[in-house]
Amino acid sequence: MDNYQTQVIQAQINLLWHIRETHIADLTANQIGWIDDDITYVEVKFLDTSNDSSYADELRQEEPATIPFLEALALLSMRLNNTIEYLGTITDPDQSDTPNEPDTAKPTNIKLCYLYRDYCNYKNHNEVVFTNPDNLSIDQISTSLTEKLMDGEWFYASQWGLKDLHFEKWDDEADHPYHEFDYIEITQEPATHEKTITQFINEIPNFTQLAS
Numbered sequence: 001m002d003n004y005q006t007q008v009i010q011a012q013i014n015l016l017w018h019i020r021e022t023h024i025a026d027l028t029a030n031q032i033g034w035i036d037d038d039i040t041y042v043e044v045k046f047l048d049t050s051n052d053s054s055y056a057d058e059l060r061q062e063e064p065a066t067i068p069f070l071e072a073l074a075l076l077s078m079r080l081n082n083t084i085e086y087l088g089t090i091t092d093p094d095q096s097d098t099p100n101e102p103d104t105a106k107p108t109n110i111k112l113c114y115l116y117r118d119y120c121n122y123k124n125h126n127e128v129v130f131t132n133p134d135n136l137s138i139d140q141i142s143t144s145l146t147e148k149l150m151d152g153e154w155f156y157a158s159q160w161g162l163k164d165l166h167f168e169k170w171d172d173e174a175d176h177p178y179h180e181f182d183y184i185e186i187t188q189e190p191a192t193h194e195k196t197i198t199q200f201i202n203e204i205p206n207f208t209q210l211a212s
Contacts, residue, residue, distance in 0.1 A: 038076065082182065110184055117180060
């Protein structure tokens with residue numbers, strides 16, 4: 001790696017750490033965990049810096065031992081954009097003395113983002129946009145979806161009626177059946193799913209029901 005590439009990656013990492021520390025009260029445990037994991041992944045696989053975590057020890061034993069600059073940059077940029085987008089959906093209670101009401105002049109669709117991450121930390125991402133005619137809040141939707149997840153993050157894409165994001169070739173040592181919930185946000189993008197967000201939530205089973 002050259003010095004310029006190292007500086008670019010380090011700048012991205014520093015910015016992510018700054019956002020994590022200054023907005024830790026607003027971020028979910030999952031989001032904080034992904035920031036920590038993604039930074040550690042790049043530090044170990046690209047910068048080759050020391051890290052005493054068990055996760056870093058596992059990464060050192062994986063093949064390939066290093067990752068290219070563009071892969072490291074894409075991973076950090078994706079995490080940075082996702083985090084900034086999520087923070088943009090949070091309302092500052094000091095900015096208004098009255099409860100927020102939906103702006104009927106703009107669409108209040110809901111974007112659901114999820115991913116598949118194999119045991120080697122390779123990922124596929126996808127997003128689905130639902131209409132929200134019942135004007136459910138982000139907190140209401142997040143709470144309802146979390147109740148459907150295993151350990152607050154895992155689900156079967158087929159049970160949720162979402163696109164399967166497994167890689168084309170199954171690897172018994174790296175692959176597993178679960179997908180991961182990433183985040184939701186309000187969007188003005190057009191709906192890509194035929195169901196409303198309320199219908200979608202009501203029709204997916206609780207994770208505990210899947211084994212029965």
